[in-house]
Structure formats: C-alpha cells, structure tokens
Amino acid sequence: MPHPLGRTPSKIIAVHLNYRSRAAERGRIPVHPSYFLKPPSSLAGDGDDIPRPTGCELMGFEGEIALVIGRRARRISPERGWDHVAHVTAANDAGVYDLQYADRGSNLRSKGADGFTPLGPRLLDARALDPAALRPRLVADRLP
Template identity: 65%
Template sequence: MIRRPSKVVAVHLNYRCRAAERGKTPEFPSYFLKPPSSVTTSGVLARPAGTRLLGFEGEIALVLGTTATRVDPADGWRHVAAVTAANDFGIYDMRAADGGSNVRSKGADGFLPVGPRLIDAGLVSPGRLRIRTWLNGVPVQQATTEQMLFDFGYLIADLSQTLTLEPGDIVLTGTPAGASVAVPGDEVEVEVDDPTAAGPVTSGRLATRITAGSHPYRIGARPHTDPALERLAWGEGRVPGGIDG
C-alpha cells in the first residue's frame, strides 16, 4: 500500500535517451518537489479546463524504508524499501508561471499516480529494472536502469546531503525518451518490472484515464502555450495538426 509520504523529490534528466531527446546532458542531477497531496493511485485524472498540454512521464519510484542523512552512494540503495511505477503528470501550459518550481505545472492534486503494487527492493537488482509506458495500449516508452546517468544509490546519497529522507518518502528517478501529451479520452499505463528475474517481479500496470476537467484557472497566472512549448510537450515530430482545446 502507498501511504502519503512526508515529501516527494523528483529528478529532472536521468536517462541518456531522454537527455539526447532534450539535447542536453547534465553534469549532476537537479531536482524539484511534488506535494504529498499529488500522490494517488490508478484512476481518473481531469485535465484542467483551459489547458491543452497535459504531459505524462512514466518513472520508477523509490520508496524509502529507513532514514537517510549524508549517506555514501554505495550505501544509498540499502535505504530503499520498495520500488514501483509512477506517472509524473504536468501541465506544460503552466510551466512559465512559477519560474522553474513546477508548483502549478506538476503540483496539482492527483498528478502523481503511484503503484499499483510495491516491489520489495530485496527481490530486485537496482541496475536491471525496466520501465515501460503505454498510451492507449501502444508502447511509447521503454528503458532499463542500465541507461540511467545517475543510479539509485547516487541519487539517495546526493539528496541526503541536503535533506533527510524519511521512511515512506518517494524519490522519482526520471523518465526515458518518449514522454508526450495525453488528451481527454486517453489512457496512460506505466509498469516497472525486472525482466531478468526468475519469476514475475512487477508493479502491475498503473492505469490513468484522462478526462476533461470543468475547473479553469481563475486567479493569478493563466495557461499559456506557443509553438515551441507545444513541440517540447509533444516531442519533436509529434505535434498533431489540430490540438483540441
């Protein structure tokens, strides 16, 4: 069972394929926070009224089992109790509103489905996990942790220099190439597994169906898009001819 964590920390670029897709490779990881209230399970997600660019990002989520403070990279993995699937949803239309903090774009209630099952960290090799994402049943993302720029132990150690990671906290470890936009009527599924394991070791498919929301932004910043932002959200070569409103 996924309980509400004290915090959720997400890394930006962490797969070589995603770095190549974005045209930049970081020297070290950078992070942002998602509110605990964004955490949910499989179900329905309403795209806020007045927005068009609801991005999905399949990710491997680490669930902390023991407190980590200033740990070494070699010891980082032992603080992880479980891994599972996550979908780091965000509204590109609101990216510019918060100067990089992602509060409006990625912090909304329900914008972090996680699950459906936890995989015991003791049953898997952290370097052999696989992340896959499907959009309406069509595979759109696939990568293994061998393709990460910064492994799990490094991420835990790096974060623990700045903040104490506590039991139940979630660390999102980045998304591979292929993340794009979901529109009302779409279903996005994410699964984490270990294809090298002797038996089935899987999170199960984390399914989210997108609907059209009825609540627009009425106060403060308003949604904004432009051609460059649409290309970034959809991915080069995937911007449809007529994006719905």
C-alpha cells in the same frame, strides 16, 4: 484505487532529466542532478483519472520508477543508497506544459496538482530487485 503506500509520505522528491534519452531529447545532459518537490497531495492510485485542468492544451505523461525510502537516508554515499530503499513501484509523472513557463524549474504548478502522481498498482520489495535492471514503461491506454 488508492495508492499502494497506505500512508501519506512526508515528501516526494523527483529528479529533473533523470533518463539519458529524455535529456538528449531536451538537448542537454546536466553535469549534476537537479531535483524538485511534488506535494503529497499529488499522489493517486493506479487507474485513477488524472484531472486535466480547464484550458490545458499541452499535458504530458512520463513513466517513472518510484523508490520508496524505508529508513532515514541522510548524508550517505551513493554506494549505500539502495540499502535505504524499501520498495519500488511504478509512477506516472503528469505535467501541464502550458504552465511550465511560470515555474522556472520548480514544477510546482506544472507537475504538482492533485492526482498528478499516480503510483502502483503494487509495491515490490527492493531487496529482491537489481536496480540496474529496472526499466520504466508507460502504458497509455487510459490517458485523458
């Protein structure tokens, strides 16, 4: 199934350690958020297979909330950020932790492979949602 965006976005920005529980697992809560880019070719649809690279032993999956920006958002205050979100959808952030040592925070090799960012199955209108009420949940019934 194709991803629900219907077009390829110009960029995908992901946040490192964006959930307190995940940060606590890693033993560090960052003072400032840090980001990494995922290539648009990493997008896949809900239900698509996530390819496990040959020799990969440590593959992880993280359920995420994906925000689809609907209009230009540059140098805006955090209070105005949600005004620029058009849609919300589910995302899976797959990662090959065998390669994480080589990325030094960029996550390009460990999280940027083709098909490593499944989205969907549908887009939800952000105007109808309370951002504080969103909770991710990963259903792991089709993981390799």
